[in-house]
Each structure stands twice: as C-alpha cells, then as structure tokens.
Amino acid sequence: MPSLPARPDFQQLRHQARDLLRAAQGGDAAALARVHAVGTEVGLANAQLAVAREYGFASWARLKAEVDRREILDDVDAAGLADLLAREPRLAVAEMTQWCDHPLGASPLDYVAMLRYDTSRDVWRDVPGAAPLAHVLLAAGAPVDGEPGGPETPLITAASYGDAEVAQVLIQAGADLEATSSPTSGGVPGGTALLHAAVFGMTAVVDVLVKAGARVGDLVIGAAAGDISGWPLGEASPQQRLLALIMAADHERLAVIEALVAAGTPVDGVDEIWGRHPLRLAAANGRPASVQRLLALGADPNQRDADGLTPLDLCRAGRSHHAAGTGHAEVERILEPITAPEPS
Template identity: 35%
Template sequence: MNREIKAAIDNGDVDRVRAILTDDPAKASALITWGPAHCPCETEPLHYLSDAPFNRLWDHGKQAELARVLIEAGAPVDGLPTSGETPLHGAASLGEAGVAEVLIDCGANTEAVADYPGIPDGTPLDFAVHFGMVDVVDLLVRRGAKVLSTRMAAGAGQIERVQTEWASLHDPDKQFDVFRCAVVCDRVPVVEFLLAEGVDVNADLDGATALHWAAWEAKPRMVEFLLGRGADASKQDPEHNATALQWARHRGDQLGPRWGHPEVIEMLTNAG
C-alpha cells in the first residue's frame, strides 16, 4: 500500500520522500491506496500528485518538486503498463501544470493515448481541453503537443484553424463539442466566431448547455459573456433537473473555492 511514501507526500516532505526512495527505489512506482474505505483508489505516486490536491486531500504546493524526486528515483514517467492512462493524462485532466511540465521535461510522451468517456484514444491535450484546464492546454501546445482535431483547436484558441474547418463539420453533436471545448477553455474569440456562424447560445447536448459547462468548470469570464449573449440561466438539464447555478454549486461543494466557483455562483444568482 506504500503508506510511508503516501504519508511523506501528504505532508509535502520532499526530503523524507527522497530518503525513503534512497533506501528503496521501488517505492517510486509502488501503488498508493487512497480515498474512502468503501471505494478506495489505487494509483501510482506520480498520478497521486495530481489526484490528491484535486480531491482536496492536501494543498501544500510541492507537487512538481515531488514529481521530479520520484522520477529521479525511477518512477516510470509514462506510468505502469497496467495504469490505463499516463501521469501526464492525470496532470492534464486535473489541472496540475507544474507536474505536467516536470513530466514533459523528463521525457513524457505527449502523444500517449488513453480512453475516457467522450474522449476515445485521447492524448493529454485532448484530456486538458475536455476538462478546461487552460494552463495545461497552453503548456502542451507550447511544448509541441499535436493539435489533432477541431475540438482541440477550439480549446487551444486556434481560431483560424476553427474557421477553416468549421464548414466541414455537419454532425450537430460534433459541432456542440467544438463549442463546448471553446467555452470550457475560456476562448471568447472562438465562441464569438461560432455564435456568428449560427450556433445557438442555448444549444445543448443531452440537455446540458454551454452555460452549464462554463458553470461546472468555473469560468466566470465565459459565464458573463454567455449571459450577455442571451444564455438562459433558467434552463435545466433533464438528467438532474438542474440549472447552471445548481451545477456550479454542486461542483463548488466538491472542489472547494480553489477553482473559482464562488464567483460563478454569485454571477448566476444575480442573473436570476
């Protein structure tokens, strides 16, 4: 269960982690068990560096430094073959830009693929775009990650490419996906272009609108923009019968104030 490494990581004790790994380098890749007793998770230490702060287990800010120590001790930078996704996918999904940069510096494969609902064969950039982790999106693009689709271009803010490729997208679900990626990645110019091309600001996929997703991912600038362009804050998704405000409250309760949900909640409350 690698309890010793977990405790040192949880405490942000870089020197203790280094000492443990000097004595037993195998612990750099031994699985850590965490989470509630009724539903425990097992993950590699490199992946845990992104999982734990996102899930509010700690927030000491030593993730990047700890990542480098683990890799220097032999932790596989692209994870164990049985992991399903690489540590870079985890950092991309959960917004750990510092960890992502260390992984890339140490040779992580930016084109590795993993599966997630809605992101089959997704690269780390695909994952970062999907979850609106803009700092990681920008880092990956800057470090040479391939922008393989229109949805990724929208998330990366590459408006000229979106303008070039938009006319060839005829599937409404794919069109909405491009719109959603631009929204959650806070790319106002791309969203402006798509609205000018006829995308309905209140369009939805399975009942969830762009405003729902901007609220969920805590994008106050985008929430303000969408409201200004006529987004209907009263619209409910059919699965949960919840408005964008209720989505923001639920996600804010899960993640705490770190991601900016309180500002979004205030905006949507004032919008009625």
C-alpha cells in the first residue's frame, strides 16, 4: 500500500485517478484490474475509489478530508482546523495512519506535536502557531493523553520533538506528567516525557515539565534540569557522573558542568553504552556556552569519535539539519581555529 507524501497534493491525486481511468478505458489490463477491484463500471467514480482504497481510505471523500486536514495542520491554520472539525468532528481523533514517517500511525494531536520536524526538508524549525492547533483539537474532543494502549502520549511526543508551547497546552489540559511510553516506542521505551526531553536535548521542554512538577528521579535527569543538589556526587558511580556531565553539556547547565568536573568526572570521558562525549554532543547540538566551558575545563577539541569525526565535523553535520538561528554557527566559530586538520 503506498503512503501519502508528507504534503499531499489533491490535484495530483485527481490526476492519478484520471490517468487510471484513461488507461482502463484504453484496455490496459493492470488499470482495468485496479478499477474492477472496486466495481464493475469503468468510470471516474470507480477510478477515484480505486486510488483512495490503494492509499488505505474507504472512499474518495475520506481521502480528500485527510488531504485537507494535512494541509491545514501543515499550514498551522487554527481557524481552518476549527472549521474543518465543525464539519468533520471525527477528524479530531481519527489516526493519520498514512503518514509515511510514522509507521505506528499518529493522532492529529501527535502530528501537531511533531510539526517542529519538517520531513520534506529533513530540518528542525520552530512552529510558533502549533499551540493554537492543540487547543482546537482538545476542544474538539482529542484525548489529552491519547488513546489507551498507544505507543506514547502526545505530551511525550511534544517532549521528544521539543515543542514547549504544545507541551504547556497539554499540561494545562491535564496531561499525565508521569505517563511512560510503551516498550515498543521508537523514542525512549518506558520513558516519561521528562526523560524524552532530556535525552533528546529539548531544554525548553525540560524546563516546562520541571516547573509543572514532573519528577526528577536521578542525578542524570537532575543534570538535564540544572539542579543536582539532591544527589551527593561522592555517592554517585563514575558512570552516573559521566552521564550527568554529558546531559549537562547538552542542556547548557554550566554550573552543573563545573561541579561534576570538580568532583573528578573526566571532561573527555566517553559513555560506554552510546559512545557519547560531552564536547562532541554539545557541538553536534549547537550549544556554544557548553562548548566554551568544556574547553576551558580542558576538553580536547581534536578527540574524534568512532567514525573519525571531530566536534567541529559533528557541529557542521548538525547545522545542516537545523533552521537558521541555532547555536551551530557560533560553535563552528569557536572550534574552527583550534581543530587540527585530519591526518593524511
């Protein structure tokens, strides 16, 4: 079954139906088989129905409604969404299962929570108007915690994709702060929204969740939140302290970085499980304040990862996936003069 593109064009779908009809009327066996799979008459209505069924929709009208919903959500049109849901209330909750980049399916609220990632360009960007979309969906009956048994709640999705404004709307609507993702989730299986935001470097969402009362369960998450006072560093294992340093670097928690290095955490330590390194991660995610602080504490700008990439290389790679305005340009300016050329 084909999937709709990230931004489906209804005119293109009409052309597909007309092309199918012309081929069937011309005696093409494959086209005739497609049309006859839905009805005996070789006409436009059955050609349209065949195209709709091939995309997984029960009717041509259902396919058009889905395309309309995608366009409205992608255009961040809250007024248009309210009008659509007044005509088609089911679209507030009906899964968007034909979105090619979400094989588990996505509810409209999940889709809104994922808008910061532009699948068509493979770029992260800010979407200031997404929060009003969430308001409209919730008012139309979208469940704030998603359907029971889903892979993750909309709040976890917003945390993973870094939309703090959508996360705030969901929290105000009563979202469960301590809900966890399923074991089969593609994010952090069994993790809360706070853990997802921490692991994926979504600092603004971390701050929103902590302020709302999300539980900070250990030293590593405390480092992401910027407060490790509840965990005596002398009682933490070297691995815990290293993971905390990596997390603090990713979230630009400078005082935490200082405290962990002062406690003996190696500034150039590498996480044994994921291969993460404080300076490389800070560079890859465009964290200039962390990069400067780690360098001042002795981090090596020329330490390469398993693929031979320096922090500068990782910064440049990360910059290509972010819209303008991130810290990658500043990180590149810091690292470029002190990065040695690759050995020949």
